[in-house]
Amino acid sequence: xxxxxxxxxxxxxxxxxxxxxxxxxxxxxxxxxxxxxxxxxxxxxxxxxxxxxxxxxxxxxxxxxxxxxxxxxxxxxxxxxxxxxxxxxxxxxxxxxxxxxxxxxxxxxxxxxxxxxxxxxxxxxxxxxxxxxxxxxxxxxxxxxxxxxxxxxxxxxxxxxxxxxxxxxxxxxxxxxxxxxxxxxxxxxxxxxxxxxxxxxxxxxxxxxxxxxxxxxxxxxxxxxxxxxxxxxxxxxxxxxxxxxxxxxxxxxxxxxxxxxxxxxxxxxxxxxxxxxxxxxxxxxxxxxxxxxxx
Amino acid sequence: xxxxxxxxxxxxxxxxxxxxxxxxxxxxxxxxxxxxxxxxxxxxxxxxxxxxxxxxxxxxxxxxxxxxxxxxxxxxxxxxxxxxxxxxxxxxxxxxxxxxxxxxxxxxxxxxxxxxxxxxxxxxxxxxxxxxxxxxxxxxxxxxxxxxxxxxxxxxxxxxxxxxxxxxxxxxxxxxxxxxxxxxxxxxxxxxxxxxxxxxxxxxxxxxxxxxxxxxxxxxxxxxxxxxxxxxxxxxxxxxxxxxxxxxxxxxxxxxxxxxxxxxxxxxxxxxxxxxxxxxxxxxxxxxxxxxxxxxxxxxxxxxxxxxxxxxxxxxxxxxxxxxxxxxxxxxxxxxxxxxxxxxxxxxxxxxxxxxxxxxxxxxxxxxxxxxxxxxxxxxxxxxxxxxxxxxxxxxxxxxxxxxxxxxxxxxxxxxxxxxxxxxxxxxxxxxxxxxxxxxxxxxxxxxxxxxxxxxxxxxxxxxxxxxxxxxxxxxxxxxxxxxxxxxxxxxxxxxxxxxxxxxxxxxxxxxxxxxxxxxxxxxxxxxxxxx
Numbered sequence: 001x002x003x004x005x006x007x008x009x010x011x012x013x014x015x016x017x018x019x020x021x022x023x024x025x026x027x028x029x030x031x032x033x034x035x036x037x038x039x040x041x042x043x044x045x046x047x048x049x050x051x052x053x054x055x056x057x058x059x060x061x062x063x064x065x066x067x068x069x070x071x072x073x074x075x076x077x078x079x080x081x082x083x084x085x086x087x088x089x090x091x092x093x094x095x096x097x098x099x100x101x102x103x104x105x106x107x108x109x110x111x112x113x114x115x116x117x118x119x120x121x122x123x124x125x126x127x128x129x130x131x132x133x134x135x136x137x138x139x140x141x142x143x144x145x146x147x148x149x150x151x152x153x154x155x156x157x158x159x160x161x162x163x164x165x166x167x168x169x170x171x172x173x174x175x176x177x178x179x180x181x182x183x184x185x186x187x188x189x190x191x192x193x194x195x196x197x198x199x200x201x202x203x204x205x206x207x208x209x210x211x212x213x214x215x216x217x218x219x220x221x222x223x224x225x226x227x228x229x230x231x232x233x234x235x236x237x238x239x240x241x242x243x244x245x246x247x248x249x250x251x252x253x254x255x256x257x258x259x260x261x262x263x264x265x266x267x268x269x270x271x272x273x274x275x276x277x278x279x280x281x282x283x284x285x286x287x288x289x290x291x292x293x294x295x
Numbered sequence: 296x297x298x299x300x301x302x303x304x305x306x307x308x309x310x311x312x313x314x315x316x317x318x319x320x321x322x323x324x325x326x327x328x329x330x331x332x333x334x335x336x337x338x339x340x341x342x343x344x345x346x347x348x349x350x351x352x353x354x355x356x357x358x359x360x361x362x363x364x365x366x367x368x369x370x371x372x373x374x375x376x377x378x379x380x381x382x383x384x385x386x387x388x389x390x391x392x393x394x395x396x397x398x399x400x401x402x403x404x405x406x407x408x409x410x411x412x413x414x415x416x417x418x419x420x421x422x423x424x425x426x427x428x429x430x431x432x433x434x435x436x437x438x439x440x441x442x443x444x445x446x447x448x449x450x451x452x453x454x455x456x457x458x459x460x461x462x463x464x465x466x467x468x469x470x471x472x473x474x475x476x477x478x479x480x481x482x483x484x485x486x487x488x489x490x491x492x493x494x495x496x497x498x499x500x501x502x503x504x505x506x507x508x509x510x511x512x513x514x515x516x517x518x519x520x521x522x523x524x525x526x527x528x529x530x531x532x533x534x535x536x537x538x539x540x541x542x543x544x545x546x547x548x549x550x551x552x553x554x555x556x557x558x559x560x561x562x563x564x565x566x567x568x569x570x571x572x573x574x575x576x577x578x579x580x581x582x583x584x585x586x587x588x589x590x591x592x593x594x595x596x597x598x599x600x601x602x603x604x605x606x607x608x609x610x611x612x613x614x615x616x617x618x619x620x621x622x623x624x625x626x627x628x629x630x631x632x633x634x635x636x637x638x639x640x641x642x643x644x645x646x647x648x649x650x651x652x653x654x655x656x657x658x659x660x661x662x663x664x665x666x667x668x669x670x671x672x673x674x675x676x677x678x679x680x681x682x683x684x685x686x687x688x689x690x691x692x693x694x695x696x697x698x699x700x701x702x703x704x705x706x707x708x709x710x711x712x713x714x715x716x717x718x719x720x721x722x723x724x725x726x727x728x729x730x731x732x733x734x735x736x737x738x739x740x741x742x743x744x745x746x747x748x749x750x751x752x753x754x755x756x757x758x759x760x761x762x763x764x765x766x767x768x769x770x771x772x773x774x775x776x777x778x779x780x781x782x783x784x785x786x787x788x789x790x791x792x793x794x795x796x797x798x799x800x801x802x803x804x805x806x807x808x809x810x811x812x813x814x815x816x817x818x819x820x821x822x823x824x825x826x827x
Contacts, residue, residue, distance in 0.1 A: 141725065144721050
């Protein structure tokens, strides 16, 4: 009775799935998300997308990406860049799913590449001390992950407060297509501020956090990324980047764990194995190889 | 021997005070106060004589650097009257004006103060309030104004245009701003006043005094121009506001600046230009001038944008200094403009919409970059630029995003620098400096099998390479490899790059420096990048 008075429209819908969808929408609204933010960026993998609300990474939201160990930082970086590259390749943040699938089945949406200027910029905010630790982003490296380096605006900050300010400023201007940053420590309140800025702007904010992050935050999702042995082609040479991706927290969604592979030409993620324990499979592979060597 | 006490007892302004400079034969007086003048001391006297004339003479060392700085500050302050203010300088290569005053080019500015008389009165009153006794003169030429200010009996004088010859004729030779040498020669020849010099034929004077004498004479009479060197670059457009009450708060300053920008916008729109650089000058009540320079990535006419940039800059300034007694005038100058024509509507509506969206996004990005540069510093906001080079660390560079790099639509050809052959892989993260690592390989020329870097050992399960990258010989002064192995210059060795992966999936970009046997006896390994 209570439900029907609170949400009179629900009682009219007999379909269970539709009811669930609508309830999820209400949940999102409750969490302070903008209503028209149904713009999402799907991974193109049913296994992943089914865990995320609205079948993809919400565009107007804060997402945290955390490497499991310090050594996995490059992998986490790669994941961030891959998402950003995908975001720009499928312009269709607002396109229907079928169209989008078409768009990224082709190597490029435009035969000669997109016309210059229609590609919006992406803002990277990096603290200066990270430079010594893990080096700086390389333009050729971005290119080899499928992101046009000319779109990147790199901001180096001396202080974490400057990083915060730069991120909020970038989001508020609504000029870039996305913002990505690396921030050591933020408390719940700051993360709420960042999340709201992302929601207001309708732009994704990808935040790379240090591996020891444990405190709660307002982020829509938190991904833990670990390195995984790369995919090889049949000649044994390295073909594609592979990451172990764990969706640790997801608001209005479910957590999960996958090993994904990223193809930078098609900007496409693919699932590698449903095996939870990757070391098992790798160990097996090593063993068989050793046996082969012996024989 | 008299010692010049540097800083000692506090100065009593009522008693004679002189500033001394070191000269041959003991210190001499460079400047003095009124009390000293009354006692009969003259500039150039030895300090010893002066001490004899005045008992308990206060002597301080003259600091010409501080004088110049003070004059510069005062000249900056004087830009509240006109943008073109030029301090007199004492540099050896320029003529000696004597570094104790400045020229103001008040052409077209006097009426703003109600005429030349009231401008002069206003200036004198304000300088008086700073504790400066000023001698002011208005004349048609800088030379004439200089002469009047030095040799006219009245402290303030205005010479109507056209009377220069008559006015300067009665003045002594010194009024011509000649070098000491020329003055001495003229004195020896018996010339006392400028008038006697003006009657003489020019040719002998030109032969005797190089060009200095006649040039100074012509400059004073307005026959040739005298260029003034302004203390700051004169603005293209300028808007100034004098306030009845001094303002202190940041909000008030921004609000005033907004109004000034609104005044400028009309002119900018009329001329179809946008501002590329702005300067905000805050004239303090105490004569100090605070200038804030604002560079813009794209030409703009937006009042809100400029106001925000000023606000951001004031944020960082407020921590450093206080406003003192407040600011009595505030000026906004457009120092650089760029054409900003009205955008044309494309006949194809779809294309028009697309172009407009692109242009609007460019504007937004430019505004964002401006704000970031203003707060974080201009060298903090950068973008990638490809460089045609094989050496990985040289193949790209980060350039500051400014008007030049942002505006120039990158040529299509530059894209090709980003293209690499398919078999080449480049890491996502490049270390700022390749870091040495311990590497074990099965054979010296073979791929690495174990890597120890930053204190962690990685067992390498897969290696791909080598990709051999040789030093670019055209950069190297000696193109031939060194004759003996091991004598190679640092950084001039061939590198063999390997892509390696350990069992955990950590991917590195390593290189071995030097070719065994040919370039080096013991090759070293470096980690240069990290793959995603």
